[in-house]
Amino acid sequence: MSSGLGFVHQCLNPLIAFRSPGHSFPLQLSARGLIVSRPIGWCRVEVLKSVPNPDTVVAADESYGRKEVISVNPRLYDYLLVNVREHKILCELREETATRHGSQMQVSPDQAQLLAMLVQIMGAKKCIEVGVYTGYSSLAVALVLPEGGQLVACEREAKSLEVAQRY
The missing domain is CATH 3.40.50.150 (Vaccinia Virus protein VP39)
Known part of the structure; x- marks a missing residue:
């Protein structure tokens, strides 16, 4: 297990303990971290676990609403262009x-x-x-x-x- 996956696994350990057998939580990796959604009764609870992401940039200008965007480095962009x-x-x-x-x-x-x-x-x-x-x-x-x-x-x-x- 790589160190990144180990970190994610470590973040999820407390949440996995609450999981009923046969039921899994939908996971979503967002720019802010890992979001674990699980239904409780009639509502949905989302738990945010921070996962450091150096490729995430937050717009400094308030007119952009402090939106988080994924920074596309040259290697990633070259890959995108080759495979489009x-x-x-x-x-x-x-x-x-x-x-x-x-x-x-x-x-x-x-x-x-x-x-x-x-x-x-x-x-x-x-x-x-x-x-x-x-x-x-x-x-x-x-x-x-x-x-x-x-x-x-x-x-x-x-x-x-x-x-x-x-x-």
């Missing part, structure tokens, strides 16, 4: 968009893949996107919608919309 599955048409659109002013507004291939996966997991049949730019994320979502699915995409910048409509 980008449809050929998305690749063409991304390359065209990269030449345009404001190209930083386009989502990255890994973000588009995550959006598409969420649409599939939810079984969504209707989606809406406000602020399309050149349509990269809209197209990623449209590609995974089921037969008869609908996507409503709204963009007010005519030149960006022209690019999106070509794809």
Whole structure:
């Protein structure tokens, strides 16, 4: 058992003792630590055990609500980019968009893949996107919608919309 797993196991020992035979607690690792949820009667009790995570960053600016985000280090980001599955048409659109002013507004291939996966997991049949730019994320979502699915995409910048409509 590695030291990290040992730490998690040590945190859970008092909680495991309360577990009834044949019943397990759902575990969720959040940016704040390990959350153990267990039902007691009609309510749900969540116990937070702190697990140190150096890759978690808390936004210092109050306007972000002190949100905790996962810091993506270069090794992790390289792994994401190598393993992302980008449809050929998305690749063409991304390359065209990269030449345009404001190209930083386009989502990255890994973000588009995550959006598409969420649409599939939810079984969504209707989606809406406000602020399309050149349509990269809209197209990623449209590609995974089921037969008869609908996507409503709204963009007010005519030149960006022209690019999106070509794809």
